[in-house]
Amino acid sequence: MNPQATVRLTETDGIPTLFAQAAGPMRAGLVFRVGIADETLARAGVTHLVEHLALHRQGLADYHFNGATKAAFTHFHVEGTEHEVVAYLQGVCDSLTALPMERLETEKEILRTEEARRELPLLPLWRYGAQGYGLVSYPEWGVRNLGPQEVEAWAQTWFTQGNAVLWVAGERLPEGLTLKLPAGQRRSLPAVTSALPTTPAYFSEGTGGVLLDAVVTDSAAAQLYAGVLERELSRALRQEGGFSYTAATDCTARRDGFAVVTAFADALPSKQDAVLGGFVDVLAALQVGRIGQGDLDAVRTRADSALTAPDAAVRRLPAMAEDLLAGRSLRTLDELRAELRAVTAEDVHKVALEAAETALMQVPGGHSADWAGYTAAPTSSPHAVTGRRFASKSNDGSALIVGEEGVSVTTRAQDGTERAATVLYRACAAVLSWPDGGRRFIGTDGVIVDVEPGLYGVDAPTMAAVAAAVPPAAVVGMPPRERPPVPKPGPAPDGSGAPHAGSSQRAALPRRTALQTVAVVVFGLLGALCAFLALSFTVFGAEDPELSTGEWIAISAFLWGFTGLVSWPAVSILRRTRRL
Amino acid sequence: MSFTSSASSLPSPDFEVASAFPEAVRLRQDAAAGDWASVRQYVDSLPQGTDRSFATSVLAEIPGVEQSLRELVAADPDDVFALTVLGSREIEAGWEIRTDARAKDVSREQFAAFHAHLREAEKLLIRATALDPSYDAAWAERLNTARGLELGQNEARRRYDRLAAHHPHHFTGQARLLQQLCPKWGGTWQAAHGFAQECLRNAPDGALNGGLVAEAHLEHWADLRTSQERAAYLRQPHVHAELVEAAERSVLHPDFRPAHAYGWVTVQGCFAALFSLIGDRARAAVHFRGLGNLASEYPWSYLGKPADAYVKYRDAALAGG
Numbered sequence: 001m002n003p004q005a006t007v008r009l010t011e012t013d014g015i016p017t018l019f020a021q022a023a024g025p026m027r028a029g030l031v032f033r034v035g036i037a038d039e040t041l042a043r044a045g046v047t048h049l050v051e052h053l054a055l056h057r058q059g060l061a062d063y064h065f066n067g068a069t070k071a072a073f074t075h076f077h078v079e080g081t082e083h084e085v086v087a088y089l090q091g092v093c094d095s096l097t098a099l100p101m102e103r104l105e106t107e108k109e110i111l112r113t114e115e116a117r118r119e120l121p122l123l124p125l126w127r128y129g130a131q132g133y134g135l136v137s138y139p140e141w142g143v144r145n146l147g148p149q150e151v152e153a154w155a156q157t158w159f160t161q162g163n164a165v166l167w168v169a170g171e172r173l174p175e176g177l178t179l180k181l182p183a184g185q186r187r188s189l190p191a192v193t194s195a196l197p198t199t200p201a202y203f204s205e206g207t208g209g210v211l212l213d214a215v216v217t218d219s220a221a222a223q224l225y226a227g228v229l230e231r232e233l234s235r236a237l238r239q240e241g242g243f244s245y246t247a248a249t250d251c252t253a254r255r256d257g258f259a260v261v262t263a264f265a266d267a268l269p270s271k272q273d274a275v276l277g278g279f280v281d282v283l284a285a286l287q288v289g290r291i292g293q294g295d296l297d298a299v300r301t302r303a304d305s306a307l308t309a310p311d312a313a314v315r316r317l318p319a320m321a322e323d324l325l326a327g328r329s330l331r332t333l334d335e336l337r338a339e340l341r342a343v344t345a346e347d348v349h350k351v352a353l354e355a356a357e358t359a360l361m362q363v364p365g366g367h368s369a370d371w372a373g374y375t376a377a378p379t380s381s382p383h384a385v386t387g388r389r390f391a392s393k394s395n396d397g398s399a400l401i402v403g404e405e406g407v408s409v410t411t412r413a414q415d416g417t418e419r420a421a422t423v424l425y426r427a428c429a430a431v432l433s434w435p436d437g438g439r440r441f442i443g444t445d446g447v448i449v450d451v452e453p454g455l456y457g458v459d460a461p462t463m464a465a466v467a468a469a470v471p472p473a474a475v476v477g478m479p480p481r482e483r484p485p486v487p488k489p490g491p492a493p494d495g496s497g498a499p500h501a502g503s504s505q506r507a508a509l510p511r512r513t514a515l516q517t518v519a520v521v522v523f524g525l526l527g528a529l530c531a532f533l534a535l536s537f538t539v540f541g542a543e544d545p546e547l548s549t550g551e552w553i554a555i556s557a558f559l560w561g562f563t564g565l566v567s568w569p570a571v572s573i574l575r576r577t578r579r580l
Numbered sequence: 581m582s583f584t585s586s587a588s589s590l591p592s593p594d595f596e597v598a599s600a601f602p603e604a605v606r607l608r609q610d611a612a613a614g615d616w617a618s619v620r621q622y623v624d625s626l627p628q629g630t631d632r633s634f635a636t637s638v639l640a641e642i643p644g645v646e647q648s649l650r651e652l653v654a655a656d657p658d659d660v661f662a663l664t665v666l667g668s669r670e671i672e673a674g675w676e677i678r679t680d681a682r683a684k685d686v687s688r689e690q691f692a693a694f695h696a697h698l699r700e701a702e703k704l705l706i707r708a709t710a711l712d713p714s715y716d717a718a719w720a721e722r723l724n725t726a727r728g729l730e731l732g733q734n735e736a737r738r739r740y741d742r743l744a745a746h747h748p749h750h751f752t753g754q755a756r757l758l759q760q761l762c763p764k765w766g767g768t769w770q771a772a773h774g775f776a777q778e779c780l781r782n783a784p785d786g787a788l789n790g791g792l793v794a795e796a797h798l799e800h801w802a803d804l805r806t807s808q809e810r811a812a813y814l815r816q817p818h819v820h821a822e823l824v825e826a827a828e829r830s831v832l833h834p835d836f837r838p839a840h841a842y843g844w845v846t847v848q849g850c851f852a853a854l855f856s857l858i859g860d861r862a863r864a865a866v867h868f869r870g871l872g873n874l875a876s877e878y879p880w881s882y883l884g885k886p887a888d889a890y891v892k893y894r895d896a897a898l899a900g901g
Contacts, residue, residue, distance in 0.1 A: 241738060273732025277739070284710035288658070371699050371729045372706065415688070 007313055007320060009330070013179045018167040018320055020313040026170035027079045029318055030089055030179070033325040034158035035072040037133045037190035041429035041442060042474045045111060045140025046154045047074055052107040053151070054095040054159070058088060071124075071133050072190055072255065073322050074159075082174045089166070093179045096159045101148045108143050115140055123213050123262075126203050126377050127360050129195035129445045130429035133254075141430060141476045160184020165324045167317035189256050189326055195445045200359040201377040202369035209244060209267035210279045211362040214355035218259040220303075220339040225351035226251035226261045227299030228291060232282045233265050241278055243271040253319070255326035261355055272364045280372040283359075286352035291345040303340055307333050381447055384408035384420035390456035393487035400449075400456040402466055407441055407449045423449045425469045432476050436484045437463060441470075452485050590898070593875035593890040597638065600838070600845050600874050604638045611639050614648055620661060627840065632717040633752035634842035640668035653704070663708040664718040670701035671724050678728075698728045709742070716750055719743035723756035727765055736760040751788045751843050754779050758792055762799050772796045780826055786835025791847030793826035794854055795879075801857070802882050814858045824863070827851045831870060846876045849890075853879045856893035864897035 008019045034047055048069040054076065055067050063080030065088050078088040120137050128134030161181040168174065216222045226249040233247035247265040254260055267275035306312060312333055320330055331339075360377070363369050370376060387403025397412035406424035413419060423441035432440040439451040453463055598604040603622065610618040623635050639645060646669045652662035674697030677690055686694075702725040708718035719742055726736045740757040743750055754775075761767035761775050776796040783789035797819055804810045813819065830836065831848050838844050852867035880886035883893070 241741075243734070243738075271734050274734035274738040277726075277731060277735040280706065281710065281742075284706045285713075288707060288710045290710060367732075371702050371725070371731065373699075373703050 006332070007317070007330070009324075010173070012166055012173075012177055013181075014161050015179055015181070016165045016324055017173070018165065018317055018324070019173055020167075020169045020317060021171070022169040022311065022314050023171070025079050026082050026085045026168065026174065027077075027314065027317075028085045028089060028166065028168045028170075028174075029078070029321065030076040030092060031165050031167070031318065031321040031325060032074045032159050033072065033163050033187045033189075034074050035070050035190075036135045037071045038158065038187070039135055039142065040473070041130045041135060041138060041141065042431075042476050043142035043146065043150070044135050044138055045143035046146055046151060047158070048111060048140060049104075049107060049143055049146060049151060050074075050096070050099065050155045050159060051076070052111060053099045053101075053103055054092050054155075056100050056103050056107065057091045057095050061088070063088070071136050073325065075318060077318075082170065085168075085170075086174045086177050089177065089179060093181050096155055097180060097182060099148075099152060099155055101151070104146075104148060104151065108146075111140060111143050122203075122205060122362060123211060123360055125195070125446050126201075126362075127196060127213070128193045130442050131444045132190045132193040134193065134195065134446065141432065144479075145477050156182050157184065158187065162186050163325070165321040167321045169314040169317060186325070186327075189254075192254075192256070193444070196360065196377055198375040200356060200361070200374045202361040202363055202374040203377045203379070204363050204365050204367055206362065207269060207364055209246075209265045209272070209364070210276050211262070211264045212279070212283075212359055213260050213262045214359040215254075215258050215260055216351050216354045216358070218253045218255075218257055219347075219351070220336070221343045221347040221351050222259045222261060223251045223303060224296060224299050224340070224343050225286070225348045225355070226263070227303065228295045228348060229261070229263055229282070229286060231295045231299065232285065232292075233263060233279065236278045236282050237265050237275055241271075241274060243267060243275045243278060253322075255322050255328060257328075261351075267364065269364075272367060276363055276367055276369065280369070283352070283356065286349070287356050289345070289349040289352075291348050291352075293345060296343075296345055296348060300340055300343065304337060307337050307340070378445075378447075380419040381408070381422035381443075381445075382420075384410050384422055385424070388462065390458050392455055393457055394455065396488075400451060400458065402451075402458070402462055407451055407466065409449050421447050421449050423447055425471070428470060428474050430474050430476050431470050432478050433467075434478045434484070435480050438481070438484050439463075439466065450485070455485055455487055590891075590895065591873045593880075593887055593894075594873050595875050595877065595886065597845075597876070601634065601842065603635075607635055607638050608642060611642055611645055611648075616648070616652060616662075623661065629747065629749075630840050631720075631747075631750055631752050631842050632715075633720040633750075636665055636668045636717040636721065639665045640672045645669055646673070657707070658711055660708045660712045660715050660718065663704045663711075664715065664721060667701040667704040667708065667718070667725075668721050670697045670704070671721060671728070674698050674701070674728065695729060698725050701725050702729065713742065714746040716743060716747045716753065719747075720750065720753040720756060723753060723760065727756070727760050730766070733760065733766055733771075749779070749783050749787055749789055751791075754789060754792055755795065755843070758795055758799075762796075763803065764799075769796075769800055772799065777822075780829060783829070784835075785829060786833035786837070788830055788841055788843050788847050790826035790830030791843070791850055793822055794847065794850035797823065797854055798850055798879050798882060801854075810857075814854070820858055820860065823851065823854055823858075827863070827867070832866065845871065845874045846878055848874075849876055850879045852897070853883060853889075853893060856897055857883075861897045864893065868894045868897050 006020070010017045010019060036044065036047060039046055051067040051069050051074055055065070058065055061084070063078065063084040065076075065078040065080075067077070068075045076089075076092050078085050080088070120139070122137055125134045125137030130138065159181065161179075161183055162185045164179075164181060166179065216225070230247060230249040233244075233249070237244035237247050244265045244267055247263075249261065249263040251259050251261050263279075265275050265279055306315075309315070316333070323330060359374070361369050361374055368376070384401055385403030385406045385408045387401050387405075390400045390402070392398040392400070399410050401408040401410065405426070406422055406428070408420050408422040410418050410420045423443035427444045428441055429444045430442045432442070437453045441449040441451060443449075451458070451463075451466060453459075598608075606622065607619060610616070610622070619635075619639065623632060626632060626635075646666060649662055649666040649669060652659055653666055656662070674694045677697070678686055678694035679690070701721065705718050705722045705725060708715060709722060712718070719739055722739050723736060723743075726732075726739055736757060740753055743753045747753065758772060758775060759765060761772040763769060763772075773793075773796050776792040779789040779792045797814075801810050801813050804813055831844060831851065836844075848867045848871045852864050852871065855861070855864035855867065875886065875890050877886055880889045883889035
């Protein structure tokens, strides 16, 4: 038997250790059963912050190392000489035992910079809500308010000896390696929550293509299903239709016996309808069992070659470490290969049916998937709370209701139906709190209620009562806003400003088109010119002996009004879009 | 009243589809008797390349037929034929609720029920095309659901392309896409006329597809508001020339055979109607003679009460000839 294909399970200072014989530089990883899904929305980012603090002492070492915070696991990874690997691992453990708190504020700043560059996935929040696995969809709101004690407590609870697994690939296990970590127990996997009353479900958002995920039993068949799906999507949408440039799939084990299959196809804005239609038909073909043997074999061959590659065992070590932490049985490469070989088209068909039952699809804004049998994911709450009602000062028919149990915003749609967004205090994931008094409530189901005293004319005692009803652990102190929302007169068209399920309000603004950019420049320049004229007249016109004060006021007002009118298109576009 | 008396000397138009295609009688009888084996045997016996949408439509128009079709689908969820006819029946039921009225005259409740039927149809038809991507009638029905559910121009075109991959000259599919390409369903006249010409150019001699050129002109004419605009549209020399060419390459071509050429009554009718409207009575007469006294709702419903319009233009055309 190839010695490189075997993985030995041993122990280092009480920490389970996976070892694979390999030539070349030594590679190692320390993995903990903790991740974003273990956090709460109001403290989101604490794991990532600990990971950063733990790596700080590594400084600018010239060997390769990294850290990664995932939904349920956190990895510290290194590659170098035996000496360097030992230094790295011991350094990480030392840091985790006594976090360099003098770095706290700096690392928070680095996390904020990192976050600005990261695109947050939307599907988890719609599937799981604003808790557990859904938290990967949210910004790391908790980081700002975390104090040293909270961070320390998090590290002591989760980054422990009992909750870690080490893996090493090299000539031998490094000598003299000691890993000193706080004592602690193995943690079970995060609870799988749901924000979807019915599946398959869909939601419309964004301008990209079609994105879908589905939860299926973790198996070789699921992996092959994802591969076959990718080939079919490419064939239908790229080769035949020419609607998409990219069609890709992924199958990621959640380590709880299930895997999440994700599929994506991009779309030109003008071809979104055809991409959606083609996507639905590709899924349907697999659901009725039309699975090409050629596709299956090709995908299987590729999967198998990954298992027979010289570094196959080494590459699998991080995944095995996760399996070990999740309490799953470890399987050899040969066992995995045997499972791959045994998969039939009928097995893949079964996965397709399982995926069809649990699917969640994101379709581009303005499109729907109800025609294809997908139920719209909830974007409002079934009920409003009973309590004191504050009508919006915008006179758009919306109202804020403050009750004993929670808060609601109700809006009236054009057809006269009333929709409510409700966050109950007992199911409140976070309350974003601005110094100007504005509050944003986010329910564990992802529903958002904005409690803006200025918009609804809420009195101070009521705001105080609302603040007192919220558990302090849910409050997120936010920095001052540039512009607190103000009432806009007139009814809102189609009840926009309506309650949204989580993402709608949180989502990035649509990108500005080239035409809109031109419009911004043109109207902006016009507006500036008018403003200059208006300003000149306002300043110098007052002294003009030929003008009465009344005339001066009237003409000034007209000029300023005209400036506003001319500038409005530019302002409007700037507010609705973001730069390319 | 000599005009009226001369009209009565000719038989009144026959709108019964079975008069042109007697197999419709058999299909209706078999379906009513629940003899689906016989229905299936007939449909399966049609020559390769036959437009099977005709049989589907005849069956889908039978009141109450959905009950036995649902039993067939329950017994065999992979029965492509039953899925397709049941889907077509759902579309039919939906349109009965929606009616042909303009969108602004259709109530919210009517639209909701219409869409519910179309979604039900689409579910069945997605399955049908997934099971057999070469099944022409299912794709042709999915052009109707795409239009009614307003899924978009590209999606309709994608469905047509899937159909055309196996059936490049599918007259029913082409006629349905043509509707989608008209401005009333979100298209443009350029796209509609372009597609009609494309169908004509690619079709074999004597095939019905040239009739789409006439349909496109008829739709364009009907979309114009005033009688002056309509008259001016038809006075354009290229319209007449295109109609002449399309007729000569389709129903007037020596290779044209009416058997199994489902839709030929509509095509002859379109040419007859348009040449009548243009005032080319001689050409109109040729098409009226080709029709005998057969008629279809389309195009005559565009010209008034179908039977009255038919008689009026036919008698005018034949009086001259």
